[in-house]
Amino acid sequence: MGSTWIQGYSLGRTWRQASGVLHRAPAMAGDGGRREFLVLFAHHNMYFNMRFQELEAVAHLVANISRAELYVEAPPCALSASPLVRVRLSEAEARKICERAVLVKAVLEVWSLGRSCAEAVEAALGQGPEARRQRRAFLAPPLKLQIRVEAFGRTLTLEEKGETMEMLRPLFEGDEVVDLKAPETNLWVLEEHRHECEEKTHLGPRKSVAERVFIGRQVAGGRSVDKKIKGGEKAYFQRYDLSQRAVLGPTTLENELAFLMANCACVQSGQMGMDPFCGTGGILVALAHFGARLYGGEIDIRVVRGWRIAYTKNKAAVLDAAKKRGLDLTEPAEPAAAPAETGSTSTRTDSWSLQYLLDIGLPAEVKKVKQVNPNARAEKDHRLTSAGGCNIFTNFVQYGLPSPEVVVCDNAMPPWRPVPGGWLDFIVTDPPYGVRAGAKKQGREGKAVVVQDISSYIPSKVSYGEDELSEDLLGFAAASLKDRGRIVFLVPVDLADFLGIDRAAAEQGVEDGSRPNLHDICHPKSGRKKDPRLCISETTRDPLLLDEARYVDFIPRHADLELLGASLQVLSGGLGRLLVTMRRLPR
């Protein structure tokens, strides 16, 4: 077979040459016995583009391996559509990465590769008796095995999977034992098809043929791969699912993304970190899971205290958490005969209507009318109010995590003293940019007022522009992060800018020639013209959107912070958000 029989390998060497080293004993000392593995990523509908950013950070964390050392080939770019990447690791490191990473599904030791399954089997047979003996060590009884057949770019039918397994027969001796419940060895057959956007149906283009087929043994499984074996729980982050969380804020970050961000920040036990926009602590929960000591900053005391704006779906968890904290849970005087559903529905409706007011950006005065004194107006079920233990700390009690330190403060005027050399190991945050939750800072528009009673006075807030907010955030990060400390944050982007569409002209009508802000884009005036170019699939592979060069201009910068990586998540409505990782340069 010639040297160009498989496309997609850019380094000009064939797999056959590369796979020759697969079974050789580790030769070099000092690298911990690193050899080549294949990382299989989960095909995540929302965060697929973030897979390399997370893998690189987790590899740095568990193996202290740099981006350049990690990949066998040239580091993949954002345009890569493949859920596979070849890396160089030790087996122990591969296991640790699988345990930690959100988007890694499995790490495989590749046995052979071909353009079709038959070719891959032939290649495996062609490796000679020594390779066969090494494979046999994982297959021979009393070991039990299972075979998984998966394809990317199309869906395999059950019959096709059966045919593929049948093709593997020459690799076996005939006495191997299969056990689908508790196998010691997992064999994988991975078919990779070209990503065909145009002719894609919900089942994928069935006629397309595989571009490359891998046969390999699973070294470590992450995410849902081992769920059958490990008794139900799909992955460690599954137990933090928002549907089961005691207290939720209006824009609580989705738990998988929160863990992804914690991984990008290389959070580990014994570190100190902060989320300056913590809200109800969605990110802090993920950071606390890894054993970090945490600070949370939040401007809105209602969110922190669980007044009105925070809400709960999982009442049982709130009550359980309150019990753990030894709070008084006596029933209210009025009969509490109403079914639990009724109570929670009304609570939710209330917070929705308040959220709606916030979303449409009503001035602070109007909001103050809606914001009733929480002590005077208790919820129907008083056990779910702040006094009953429904606040930012409730979730930490629910999960048995140590409480963070929460300070009500303003990102524009941080109350933290300058510490020479920095004091935080990481900052992980999802700042409010005014898209779903309004971004606010202290201040007053117009003339000053005379404060009559300082104790009950709620200071006025003014809206906080995106640029100003990120400038303040990065300034704070540069001042407070230790050398090489990381900041991970999200930045919303308007995909119209990427595509060169003038949203102001297309949607709003050019009134004063100014670009609409993100809030206007999300909450358009009625009867706007919808540009069909902005109806973008959330799983698009459009190079005009995904190319890293497209979004580098939208990432805020700071002279003391270096950009480690950024990846785009496409959201609905022609919007997106960037996950950005930065590192403090040594002072």
Next chain:
Amino acid sequence: MRLMTHNVLQCNKKGVQNGFPLIIKATSMKYEETPFDKSFVSAMIPKIEYHALLKAVSEVQQCPNIAGMDKLGSLPVLPLAMPANPDEDEDFLRRLHTVLFDLSMLEGELVCPESGRVFPVNDGIPNMLLNDDEV
């Protein structure tokens, strides 16, 4: 609010030059033992202002109500100056750990030493927000 947090908080009111350390006027505090991590505590040493911490401990002694104090007995006494080799002095590190992480302020006030601005602390959460005429 743990005393570690107090050690990094300052008054940021407009015009205030030296808003650190804030004066603690606690009405209710809590002692809660947390696991001692030697390397973590010694990593804290370069980050803390030791004199501010000594001052904070003396202010905490004025607090009439410290829950869980029976478990602790008495507040740990810190030496007037940082020991020469704090990293090797485990007894000192344990006291430092207790002061920094196990004592927290639940109710009371933090007062700016320069301007006298009062920041309330409720449920262990300090409110460092300024009024609109102070920013």
